[in-house]
Amino acid sequence: MNADSVQAPPGMSGQPIGKKGKSLRSRIWKSRYIYILVLPTLIYFAIFTYAPFYGITIAFKDFKIMSGILDSPWVGFKHFEAMFTSEKFPDLLKNTVIISLYRLVFGFPVPILFALLLNEVRSLWFKRSIQTITYFPHFLSWVVFAGIIYNFIGPSGIINLLLTNAGFEKINMTTNEDVFRTIIVVTAILKEFGWGAIIYLAALAGIDSQLYEAAKIDGAGKLRQIWHVTLPGIRPIIALLFCLQLAGILDAGFDQIFMFLNPAVYDVGDIIDTYVYRLGILQSQFEMATAVGLFKGIIGMILIITANTIIRRLGEKSLW
Amino acid sequence: MYKGMKNRAWKVGMLSLVVVMMLSAIIGCSSNTNKSSEGETNEGAKSEGKNSGALSFSYVRPTWGPSTYTKNGAYEKELFKRANVNINVRIIPVVDYDATIKTTAASGDMPDVIWGWGPVDAFWKELQDEGAFVKINDYLDQFPAVKSAVPDGIWDKMADDKGDIYFIPNLIYPVVPFFITYRADIFEKLNIAEPTTIREFEDALQKIKDSGLGIVPLTHGNTVPFWAGKDIGTSFGTTSGWAPSKEDPSKIVPPEMQEEHLNFKFWLQDLKKRGLFDEEAGVNPDASFGETKFKAGRAAVMLGGGLNQITELRKSEPNASIKIMSPLTGLNGEQGGTRVVFPQDRGFYINAKAKDKVEQIFEFLNWSLTEGTEFRRYGIEGKTFKIDQEGRKVPIPDEEREADFKNAQIEPLKFLDPMSEKLDWEAKELEFIGIGIPDQFEYYKSMFEKYAATPYNDYKDPTVTSPTNAEIGPQIWEDYMAKVDGSILTDFKLTKEGYKEARQKWLDAGGQKIIDEVNELQTDKSEPNYVD
Numbered sequence: 001m002n003a004d005s006v007q008a009p010p011g012m013s014g015q016p017i018g019k020k021g022k023s024l025r026s027r028i029w030k031s032r033y034i035y036i037l038v039l040p041t042l043i044y045f046a047i048f049t050y051a052p053f054y055g056i057t058i059a060f061k062d063f064k065i066m067s068g069i070l071d072s073p074w075v076g077f078k079h080f081e082a083m084f085t086s087e088k089f090p091d092l093l094k095n096t097v098i099i100s101l102y103r104l105v106f107g108f109p110v111p112i113l114f115a116l117l118l119n120e121v122r123s124l125w126f127k128r129s130i131q132t133i134t135y136f137p138h139f140l141s142w143v144v145f146a147g148i149i150y151n152f153i154g155p156s157g158i159i160n161l162l163l164t165n166a167g168f169e170k171i172n173m174t175t176n177e178d179v180f181r182t183i184i185v186v187t188a189i190l191k192e193f194g195w196g197a198i199i200y201l202a203a204l205a206g207i208d209s210q211l212y213e214a215a216k217i218d219g220a221g222k223l224r225q226i227w228h229v230t231l232p233g234i235r236p237i238i239a240l241l242f243c244l245q246l247a248g249i250l251d252a253g254f255d256q257i258f259m260f261l262n263p264a265v266y267d268v269g270d271i272i273d274t275y276v277y278r279l280g281i282l283q284s285q286f287e288m289a290t291a292v293g294l295f296k297g298i299i300g301m302i303l304i305i306t307a308n309t310i311i312r313r314l315g316e317k318s319l320w
Numbered sequence: 321m322y323k324g325m326k327n328r329a330w331k332v333g334m335l336s337l338v339v340v341m342m343l344s345a346i347i348g349c350s351s352n353t354n355k356s357s358e359g360e361t362n363e364g365a366k367s368e369g370k371n372s373g374a375l376s377f378s379y380v381r382p383t384w385g386p387s388t389y390t391k392n393g394a395y396e397k398e399l400f401k402r403a404n405v406n407i408n409v410r411i412i413p414v415v416d417y418d419a420t421i422k423t424t425a426a427s428g429d430m431p432d433v434i435w436g437w438g439p440v441d442a443f444w445k446e447l448q449d450e451g452a453f454v455k456i457n458d459y460l461d462q463f464p465a466v467k468s469a470v471p472d473g474i475w476d477k478m479a480d481d482k483g484d485i486y487f488i489p490n491l492i493y494p495v496v497p498f499f500i501t502y503r504a505d506i507f508e509k510l511n512i513a514e515p516t517t518i519r520e521f522e523d524a525l526q527k528i529k530d531s532g533l534g535i536v537p538l539t540h541g542n543t544v545p546f547w548a549g550k551d552i553g554t555s556f557g558t559t560s561g562w563a564p565s566k567e568d569p570s571k572i573v574p575p576e577m578q579e580e581h582l583n584f585k586f587w588l589q590d591l592k593k594r595g596l597f598d599e600e601a602g603v604n605p606d607a608s609f610g611e612t613k614f615k616a617g618r619a620a621v622m623l624g625g626g627l628n629q630i631t632e633l634r635k636s637e638p639n640a641s642i643k644i645m646s647p648l649t650g651l652n653g654e655q656g657g658t659r660v661v662f663p664q665d666r667g668f669y670i671n672a673k674a675k676d677k678v679e680q681i682f683e684f685l686n687w688s689l690t691e692g693t694e695f696r697r698y699g700i701e702g703k704t705f706k707i708d709q710e711g712r713k714v715p716i717p718d719e720e721r722e723a724d725f726k727n728a729q730i731e732p733l734k735f736l737d738p739m740s741e742k743l744d745w746e747a748k749e750l751e752f753i754g755i756g757i758p759d760q761f762e763y764y765k766s767m768f769e770k771y772a773a774t775p776y777n778d779y780k781d782p783t784v785t786s787p788t789n790a791e792i793g794p795q796i797w798e799d800y801m802a803k804v805d806g807s808i809l810t811d812f813k814l815t816k817e818g819y820k821e822a823r824q825k826w827l828d829a830g831g832q833k834i835i836d837e838v839n840e841l842q843t844d845k846s847e848p849n850y851v852d
Contacts, residue, residue, distance in 0.1 A: 033331060065426050066450035082792075087799040087829075146605075155599040174603050175810035262603065263806025275798065277419075283794035284422045284443045 059291035079291040088275065096271040099252040102185045104245060110189050111196030112238060116226060118197065119204045134194025142191075146259035149187050150174070175264035184269070188256060199241070200234055207233035236317040243311055243319060247304035250296040272296065374400065375680040378408040378431035380424070381668070381732065382417035389732045394724035395699065399733055402695055405684050411732045415607075425452075432674035433681065438487040438667050439478060440782040442790040453486045453669040459682045460485065465689040466682060469738035474664060477783050488685075489667035493742035494850035497658040497771035498541065498551045500645040501614075501625030505637075506533070517649045518555050518587075525596040528620045535617070538591065539598040539610035541624030545809055546585060548610075548624030554776045555648045555656035556584035561778025562838075564845070571839050572779045576805065576823060580654075585808050586816050593812050602809035621645075627752075627760050631717075644767040647774060657774025662782050663739070663850050685736055697741065699730065708753065715754040777847050786837035792830050800826035 028035060054069065059079055061072040083089060114134070121127040137145060152158045153173040160170040173179055211229045220228060254273035261269050272292060280289025304319070312318040383389070389411050400406055410431065412420050417435070422443060424430065430452070436444040447453070460467040460475070467475070470489060479485050500521075507514065507524070510531050515521040525537040540548035550560045557580035565573045575581040591597035598619070600609055613619040615632040617640060622629075625642075633640045647656030670678055688696045698705045698713045703725040705713045718727050741747070745765060752761040786793070804822040807814055823831075839845070 033335065036335075037337065063426075064450060065428065065447055066452050068428070082795065086795065087825075150605065155603060175807070259605070262810055263803050264810035266803045266807070278802070279794055279798055281419050281423060284426070285794065286426055288795075 056290060056294055058287050059294050061287060063287050075287075079287045080295070083288060083292055083295070088270070091267065092270060092272045092275050095269060096250055096252045096273075099181060099184060099257070099269075099271060100249040102181060103188060103253070104242075104249075106185050107189050107192075108242065108245060110193045112200055112234070114193050115197040115200035115204060115234075116230060118201060119230070120222070131194065134197070136194070137191040138195035140191070142255040142259050145187070145191055146256070149183075149260075153183065174260075175262050177265050177268045180260070180265040180269045184253070184257060184260060187260075188253060191256075199237060203234040203237040204230065239311045239314075239316040240319065243304065243307040246307040247300045249303055250299050374404045374406045375677065375684060376406040376408070377433060377674060377677050377681060378410070379433045380410040380412065380421065380431045381435040381734075382414040382666070383411045383728070383731050384414050385731050386728045387411060387413045388726075388728045390729075393729045394722075395703070395729050396733060398700060399695070403684055403687050403692060407733065409732045430671045430673070432671050432677060433668050434671060435490075435666055435668045436487075438489060438664070438669075439480065440662075440664070442785055444487075444669075445785065448480070448486045448669070452672055454672055454675050454678050455484050455486055456488070456670070456678070456682075457483070457485050459678060462679075463682045463686040465686045466736065469689055469736055469740075471663075471739050474739075477664075477781075487667050487669055488736060489664040491737065491739050491742055492661065492663055492665045493739075494660045494663045495658060495743070495768075495772045495775070496661055497768055498548060498624035499626060499767065499771070500552055500621065500623055500648070501627070501629070501642050502621040502645060503617075503619075504641045504643040505639060506535075506620050507643075514643070514645060515648060516646065518651050521645075521648055522591070522596070525591065525621065526594075529595055533620075536598050536613055536619040537596045538621045538623070539613050539619040540601060541622055541626075542608045542611050543624060544607065545588065545601045545623075549584075549588060550624075550659040551771060552623055552648065552656065553581070553584040554659055554774065555650040555654055556580050556587065557650060557652075557654040558584045559776040559778055560659050562780035564779065570845065571835075572842070572845050573835060574780075576801065577835070582816055582819065586819075589808050589812070589814075592809055597809075602807075627757065627764050628755055630757060630760075631755055644764070646767070646770050655774050657776055658771040660775045660777050660850060662778070663742075664782075668735070688735060689738060696737070697747075699725065704730070712750055712753075714750050717755050772851075775851065777850070779845060779847060780838065781842050781844070781848070784838055784842045786834045786841070788830055788837055789834045793834055796826055796829040796831060800829060800831075 057069055058072075060074055060076060061069070062075045062078075063069065064072045118127060118130065121130070140148075150157065154160070155170065155172070155174065157173075159173070164170055173183060207230065211233075212225055215225045215229050250272060252271045252273070254271070254277065257269060257271055258274055258277065261274055276289045276292045279285050280292070308318045308320065389409070391409070408431075418437075421434065421436065425434070425436075425443075425447060439445045439448060466488070470491060474489055474491070475485060478487050478489060502514075506528065510527055510533075512524045512527055513520075515524050528535070528537040542548075546553070546560070553560055558575065558578060560575055560581065562572045562574050563578055565571045565577070566579070588597055588601075592599065592601060598610055598613070610619065610622060611625070611629065614622045614625060615629050615636075617633060617637040627642055627644070630640070630642045633642065647658070649655060670681060674681075698715070701707065701713075703716070703722065705715050708714050716725075723729070748765075749758070749761045752758050752764070800822050804814060804819045808819070827835075
């Protein structure tokens with residue numbers, strides 16, 4: 001088999017589709033079924049993703065429910081000022097970024113390592129069993145999962161029960177600032193690493209087995225094969241997911257932190273989203289909640305563009 | 321030819337796929353629940369083939385009991401038949417209610433009848449002022465049973481400065497003692513006399529801890545710890561509400577400004593530090609953990625308990641007995657009692673969009689307070705109550721009822737109960753008979769009266785709202801006070817001095833202005849009397 005015997009599909013060869021000079025209209029007509037197929041998706045995004053952008057104006061208004069968004073009076077950047085001048089804002093931003101970075105540093109490599117390990121397992125039933133067990137926590141909500149964790153780490157939980165029965169002092173794990181972030185990162189990893197490995201397993205399945213055979217012939221052992229074949233094979237996916245995760249750095253995981261948060265650990269665990277929930281939703285200050293959402297969106301956009309540019313310059317496959 | 325067929329098959333396949341996707345999108349996007357529109361609820365009635373011509377309206381309310389309500393239960397059908405209504409109910413557990421309903425209200429998609437806090441809450445007051453709800457003054461005149469269900473003094477509080485009323489309050493009796501209940505059998509076993517003072521109370525807890533029984537000396541009932549302890553707090557002189565300032569008795573100040581209140585809170589912190597108060601207090605996200613422990617025989621004393629826990633407790637401890645401590649005398653001789661509450665806990669509005677149904681809704685409320693009274697209060701014979709030998713209607717305990725007649729099926733369909741039924745000793749006695757502890761009734765009543773004898777009132781008029789509080793109150797509370805006020809029980813390093821430092825920042829950021837505005841707006845600062 002040589003390169004000429006496999007023809008690239010239209011559009012993938014770098015050549016323009018269709019004959020030169022063919023009008024856009026006729027090209028659309030020719031592919032009308034494909035366009036119709038795409039239409040529901042476009043409508044979906046238009047209605048549920050782009051139309052709500054209109055609501056962003058609440059961030060600049062004194063929102064009156066009965067007047068509606070359109071007729072509520074404009075107040076400029078008042079809500080942004082209130083947020084940025086808040087005594088707590090620097091701490092909230094710091095906590096959000098630190099927890100996100102911890103997740104990135106400690107949480108991001110775990111699914112990759114797990115996928116690499118699982119990829120080496122030859123016993124199918126064992127592989128399937130491990131996959132099922134590790135995927136399962138992903139399908140539990142944080143309310144349920146946090147309840148399970150609380151039964152382990154609570155003051156009367158299993159861990160403290162074991163410690164006291166063994167003659168040790170109890171450890172405060174639920175209202176202790178020193179361990180809060182560790183618990184957040186560890187429980188997040190426990191819940192999601194199995195699910196997160198799926199995409200890497202799919203990428204691993206796509207690596208040409210001939211490359212491994214060639215590496216073996218060249219005398220590479222298991223670790224060398226992983227280093228020189230497997231990891232480069234999934235590098236584009238790693239870069240892509242890293243890029244996406246970086247964009248969400250101001251999303252430190254509301255559901256999870258909300259379940260574990262307690263006023264005693266506000267100094268290390270209160271993030272932008274939990275603060276906004278208490279102030280914006282519970283105290284019905286919707287304008288401030290929207291302003292913070294917009295701020296997060298802008299930071300996320302800047303980060304994703306930056307990360308994408310860096311990845312592209314490094315020669316990896318980028319988002320666009 | 322084969323190629324042509326293949327092409328056609330491909331096109332037909334694609335087209336079918338597109339049609340399926342479009343249909344899915346249309347069906348998925350079309351709403352089928354929780355619309356306040358008449359059409360939707362009528363449709364529900366038609367589809368059930370029942371109550372044609374009945375009043376249909378949508379209704380959302382919080383529930384305090386289990387959230388296991390299912391539509392079309394036998395109780396619901398009976399109510400709909402008797403009252404000729406068809407109510408599309410949506411329930412929200414009370415802990416989630418405020419957050420959920422405010423977002424729902426903000427979306428403009430409110431049901432016909434909606435529960436809220438009424439004019440005592442800035443959010444609801446603003447909506448009311450913006451015209452979101454129906455003014456009900458004329459209907460109150462038209463339906464006297466509804467009007468007389470609520471005392472005139474409460475209606476006056478619900479009225480705005482023009483005298484217009486929009487809100488129907490859910491009434492509660494202002495005296496709700498949160499008893500200090502204890503395991504009398506354990507006290508007897510350990511030779512502990514019933515404490516009468518705070519000091520004796522501490523000693524009793526210490527003895528229980530040292531006894532080696534391995535049970536929690538003190539826990540709290542199904543709410544936040546300090547509120548569960550509101551009545552033991554009175555032994556420290558705190559009202560757990562606004563009270564006259566010690567420095568200037570002509571002014572009232574919020575609880576966080578009162579030394580007595582801080583003494584109480586930090587006393588509980590001290591008990592917890594010493595292992596006398598439940599280590600899970602303020603930590604366990606499930607507020608009912610203390611009650612569960614007490615019922616399972618794993619706690620000796622509970623703040624905010626009742627005698628009805630005995631039936632559950634005796635399942636695990638057949639010889640257990642529960643008693644109520646008399647209000648305790650404080651460290652400085654303060655006489656304990658009960659913290660009295662404003663006799664309203666939420667209530668409901670009628671959506672302005674449902675103005676065509678208002679008269680019928682009032683007819684229904686009127687029915688429930690006149691000819692429907694028996695059904696509203698007692699339900700159905702043999703299902704929710706039984707007649708005893710003396711001809712009295714004795715409620716059937718919830719666990720003995722059929723699924724369709726359990727409280728979880730009835731609570732979502734509750735609307736207005738008159739004040740006259742809020743402290744009905746006859747009904748209370750029947751409750752005790754129903755759960756099998758009739759001999760405890762007189763004891764309960766005597767303890768109720770002991771607590772009620774020394775009332776502690778919140779001096780603030782709940783309808784007075786500081787404009788500064790409405791604008792920046794929540795934010796400055798979150799910024800300066802939320803951490804210290806919320807972590808007294810969980811942060812043992814927090815001291816009263818640390819608390820006061822945070823409080824000073826809060827005062828400087830606008831807290832003092834809020835206090836001043838309340839004092840300016842509330843001209844009558846005398847102690848309220850909600851009981852008489």
